[in-house]
Amino acid sequence: MSIVLFDGFELLDVFGPVELLGMAPDLFELDFLGPSRDLVSSSQGMKVAVTETYETASEPDIVLVPGGMGTRKLVEQPEFLEWLHGFSRSASLVTSVCTGAAVLAAAGLLDGHRATSNKLAFRWVTTQGPHVEWVPEARWVVDRNRWTSSGVAAGMDMTAALIRYIHGDEVAQNITSMIELDVHHDSTWDPFAHLHGLVED
Numbered sequence: 001m002s003i004v005l006f007d008g009f010e011l012l013d014v015f016g017p018v019e020l021l022g023m024a025p026d027l028f029e030l031d032f033l034g035p036s037r038d039l040v041s042s043s044q045g046m047k048v049a050v051t052e053t054y055e056t057a058s059e060p061d062i063v064l065v066p067g068g069m070g071t072r073k074l075v076e077q078p079e080f081l082e083w084l085h086g087f088s089r090s091a092s093l094v095t096s097v098c099t100g101a102a103v104l105a106a107a108g109l110l111d112g113h114r115a116t117s118n119k120l121a122f123r124w125v126t127t128q129g130p131h132v133e134w135v136p137e138a139r140w141v142v143d144r145n146r147w148t149s150s151g152v153a154a155g156m157d158m159t160a161a162l163i164r165y166i167h168g169d170e171v172a173q174n175i176t177s178m179i180e181l182d183v184h185h186d187s188t189w190d191p192f193a194h195l196h197g198l199v200e201d
Contacts, residue, residue: 002031002060005040005048008070012152013097017159023175027167033057043068054083060091067098067118075106075128085109095147097155105129114143118151119192136198137190157184
């Protein structure tokens with residue numbers, strides 16, 4: 001999996017999924033991509049080392065774009081969006097957590113697809129993709145090879161579902177049991193859509 005890092009990424013958007021995927025190193029190889037070889041700062045101030053730069057990254061199998069406050073700047077960077085579009089075009093799966101969906105949308109990678117995102121930021125996210133069918137009530141959404149999740153912790157539920165999709169129930173169950181994660185299996189479960197007034201009771 002190629003994980004796209006940028007200054008201001010949300011820590012759990014990355015390391016929630018990484019915790020799950022890292023339990024099966026023989027099944028998932030993790031690459032952390034950054035704009036340069038410099039450390040990349042999360043929204044929380046933690047600095048993370050990259051394994052490859054955007055320009056030197058190998059052709060991806062699975063792409064993950066996290067959210068975070070840094071997404072507000074990324075959607076205004078045409079060069080980055082052009083790179084992301086080209087980089088992700090050949091991937092077997094393109095995924096996002098939280099407001100990472102706004103970045104995918106701004107890069108044109110969600111056009112013609114159903115998608116969801118963080119519910120607190122949902123109204124902003126949807127302005128980035130006028131050709132996206134935004135789903136206001138969903139824990140995560142799968143549309144062909146596009147997987148998008150709701151806010152932060154929802155990325156772990158999506159990742160568990162992704163592992164199950166690729167490697168089956170037993171592998172997914174073993175991993176979630178090892179880290180004692182009680183996952184939501186229903187992708188439509190979403191109390192936060194109601195909480196933030198996106199759907200009516």
